Amino acid sequence: MRILVSNDDGYNAAGIEALTEALRGLGDITVVAPETNCSGSSNSLTLNRPLSVRQASNGFFYVNGTPSDCVHIALTGLLDFRPDLVVSGINNGANLGDDTLYSGTVAAATEGYLFGIPSIAFSLVERGWKHLDNAARVARQVVEHHIAQPLDSKVLLNVNIPAVPSSQLAGTRVTRLGKRHPSEPVIKSATPYGEPVYWIGPVGNVFDAGANTDFAAIEENYVSVTPLRLDLTYHEQLDAVTRWAGPLCENP
Incomplete structure (x- = not known):
């Protein structure tokens, strides 16, 4: 088992150190992570400049780019093998x-x-x-279970772990994603020269925390495991948009 580990908090964050240590003994582990904190960077790739890869004294590789850059570089040129599993985290939040x-x-x-x-x-x-130690223990359990009983199809799991001691953890639930209200307004400020600047505001309140959501599971101290997919097509709207687009499709 070859495991590639990354994160978005940076290669020297406590979370990736705890995760890497927790996975010891489960396979050959390689860490490729951002040089600095890249929280909120989403799936961005750096295309306007070259990227450098360096290695820290603990063996971790770090890249002056985004989390997606790190995994992309690892899989397309840095590593001379194909990992069996990619693990990301443990995120600070x-x-x-x-x-x-x-x-x-x-x-x-x-x-x-x-x-x-x-x-x-x-x-x-x-x-x-x-309670990072407990989160690392849970992460190892999830990875061990995946190794012992791998799912048949392509797998992308989003796992959130309550920040509680193991004695207060209620168990694990498979969930769907909940929803939030829109984010709070930006916070306007100014530079010392009087130029306006804006800080992105806090996340919005929870809008959908139904019984089977990740929000509900965390509220009740369950580990939330959500399978994700990347098909953004709004399948239920295809027929309606086809009818709406009829005149457009008929006119070259």
Whole structure:
């Protein structure tokens, strides 16, 4: 078993160190992660400049790019082998509901998935690494289970772990993504020279936290495991858009 590990918090973040240590003994582990924090970078690739890869004293490779850059470079030129599994995290904070669209942690796993490699993203739902040891234990359990009983189809799993001690963990649930309200307004400020600048505001409140959502599972101290896919086609709207586009299709 060859495991590629990445994240979005940077190669020296506590989460990736804990995850890598937790996976020891499960296979050959290679870490390729961003040089700096890339939270919120989503699936972006750096196309306007070359990227450098360096190796830290602990053996971790780090790239001056995004999480997607890291996995892409690893799979298309850096490594001389194809990993059996891509694992991302452990993220410093939740990736629930709509967060997955912006998450660099999920993006790193997604890049592996796009190359046909089973991929899992792990996040600790509260910032600050509280009970990181328990999150690392859960991550190992999930990876061990995947190795012992791999799913037949392509796999992209988004795993969120409550920031509680193991004694308070209720178990594990398979969930769907919930939804949030729109984000809070931007925060306007100014540079010392009086130029206006804007900080992206906080995430919105939870809108859909139904019983089978990731939000509901976390609220009840369950580990949330959500299978993801990348087909953005709105299949239920195809017929309606076909009828709407009829005149456009008829006129060259």
